[in-house]
Amino acid sequence: MTVSSDQNTRMLTALVRLRGALQEARLPLDVAGVEQHRVELEQMIDQLEDYVIPRQMSVEAPLLVVVGGSTGAGKSTLVNSLVGRRVTTSGVLRPTTRSPVLVHHPDDAHWFGQDRLLPDLVRIDHVTDDHGSLQLVASDTVPAGLAILDAPDIDSVEEHNRTLAGQLLATADLWLFVTSAARYSDQVPWEHLKRAAERSTAVAVVLDRTAADAVPTVAAHLARMLASRGLKDSPLFTVAEATLDEEGLLPAAEVAEIRSWLVSLASDSGARGAVVRQTLDGTIRTLARRTHVLADAFQEQVSAAEQLRAAATSAYDDAAAELAAQTGDGTLLRGELLARWQELIGTGELLRSLDRPVGRLRGRVVSAVKGAPQQADRVTLAVESALENLVLDHAELAAARTRAAWEESDAGRALVAGEPTFGRAGADLRRRAEAEVRAWQDELHGLIRAEGADHAGKFLAHGVPALGVALSVLVFARRAQALHDADLGRTLLDAVLGPETVAGLVERAGASLERRMAELIERERGRRLEILDGLDLPEAVAEQLRAASRRVDDRRFEQTMGRADDTDRDTP
Structure with missing residues (x-):
């Protein structure tokens, strides 16, 4: 009862592929029963390398x-x-x-x-x-x-x-x-x-x-x-x-x-060969069967990782949505920012002049914004601080929500335990937020210069900072029902640039702010998802394991039929 050289070679190839598939099947997440599967996986690879493949070769x-x-x-x-x-x-x-x-x-x-x-x-x-x-x-x-x-x-x-x-x-x-x-x-x-x-x-x-x-x-x-x-x-x-x-x-x-x-x-070569075949065939059959169990175990890892990914995605999606909403519903127009804005626009002669004809108003506005660089700088700083804190608050909240969700499972709990700062925003977030806010403010100044070049270029050289913070205020209130302080900013900008121009600026500036804030939150989400990406759990591995197992079973069947044919030929 012999097996052809080609059949042995095909079996050897199938076994080497099985070993490769098993080596790809990492089980990093601490799901229920994973320790047993890890031991099984290591033992199966060892058995292939230590015995099955060498024995199949000789x-x-x-x-x-x-x-x-x-x-x-x-x-x-x-x-x-x-x-x-x-x-x-x-x-x-x-x-x-x-x-x-x-x-x-x-x-x-x-x-x-x-x-x-x-x-x-x-x-x-x-x-x-x-x-x-x-x-x-x-x-x-x-x-x-x-x-x-x-x-x-x-x-x-x-x-x-x-x-x-x-x-x-x-x-x-x-x-x-x-x-x-x-x-x-x-x-x-x-x-x-x-x-x-x-x-x-x-x-x-x-x-x-x-x-x-x-x-x-x-x-x-x-x-x-x-x-x-x-x-x-x-x-x-x-x-x-x-x-x-x-x-x-x-x-x-x-x-x-x-x-x-x-x-x-x-x-007795026949008796010796029978013992070898019995053990080798039985070991190969068992390895192929156990591979399907490990494929299920790997799929469980993939599912656990997907659940953790979904929890992080949901937490940061919520944070991004809430942040986008609060950059335009008037939430920011309070506290220090509101106080500095009110100082800039004043409550005396400038406000009384708003009822005068636009031609005379423009002169008053120009005079006001030219003469208030220090007040404009203070509002600029308040805008930066308000936006930075808002981003940090939402990033911290998303991190805390993600941690709470992950700690509900064994797999997530183990990952969180390995990251001491998991429940906090990134250490570099404030620096990155500060850079984004300043870039956004520079973008606003550029928009104002571009739109005002045709009819207000002479005075904009001195009034851009103040007009920039006024535009910031309008962006922060673009979805609010009615905010008196924001209305003053609109009147100011309308007087200088015209209502249609201002409406377009608010829309473009708001979209830019939402994009920048979303990118900051996305970067924070990425820090969480990088942990999962680093686990190296490609979903295709489960099917690769099953396919490798089926190939081995096919080769076993082929060898069994070959031995049966030899037996038939040897029978008188």
Whole structure:
């Protein structure tokens, strides 16, 4: 039962694409259940890189048996006894801290180079406590076609040991699970065994360190437990408690059955290939299925980000709308600005002169605005201050609203916690607002000069600042029902520039002010949305994951049909 080279190549391509899609699937938002999905994502990428892709590239490589199990179960002693000499160190103190050890036949050394299995682990030839290393030991007592890897305890008190043990077990063609009478019912090993059963990993179990008279009872119970958890076909071996020799090895008779079984697998290419296919196919099938779960998890991230974006957008849209309204409904014509404006226009002779003929009024107005540069400057400063404060107030309110909305979800709460000034306007907003307001005032002066050039150029050179603040006042009251102080400004400008001209100026100046204020608020909104943009959550990733999973499933089906055809041809 073989698979063609082209089919293997197509499967390898599909697996590499799956890995690429998984690497794009970041899960940065703290939504419900995300920690589990993050662990799953990391494990899936590791399994593809450490085992599935290397194994798919070299399906004829030696069968890798990973020996794993509970603390104190005797894994290292069993490995040494199977090899026939001490190749791995047994730990008296727990946790045992050392690099994993891989024992292989000398002729198989080329299969375990840096670019092969577990590429992230540095290859060494000596004992070390470096977790990032893999100690390679060549031994002619191990049959060609077989390699044995001694893994750390899966229930070690040291987290790194547990993580490494899980990573190594995920690279196994065959998991030789070692337990004892004292530990065989522990929960942690059974969690690993459950995952092995789910992905059809080949498993054999060794009941070790058990008194001879207790072996039948414990083995029977362990067998029932295996059957109830989907592992009824897994071989079960027993090793009775025995005295170790001077080398720290078990009597050869105690491990003879296990060694004979492993040797038979190594020598029978068909049996060895069946174990590899069982584990590899099951792992690939499981990866493809779990990818759809991760696609859903990624889509949940996208949805959470969209909700946060909508909350920020709504808060700043409201702020921009309220700001635009208040720049034209008379809200600004109070306090300091109103007082300075009233000082400029006066309440005496100038106001009384407004009832006189326009020709005489223009002279009075010109005289007034020429003689009041200091009052005009004070109003200008008051206009700047009023607009700047209005922008800051609305930006602060939008920031506070956004923070409150984001803190209603776990995802938003975590983002807010990482930004100490999240609920405040930007530190540079006042400076930017000041620049925009001054630019707007300069724009107003330019409009007045342009419109007054035809009929008032001689006196505008001295009266532009005062006429500019008068135009500002009209803009601030352009949507108000009736404001006496604004009406005085209109009368003043009408007398100099004419009603039609003034109406056009107010419309253009108001539109410019709204645009400038909106841009300031938009910049503030951008500061919030940049946080979400930085999460890098392109919606297309979810579909890319699903498409990559479907391609792998297609290649699996193709290989299955290819094997079925081979079987049909081999059948007489």
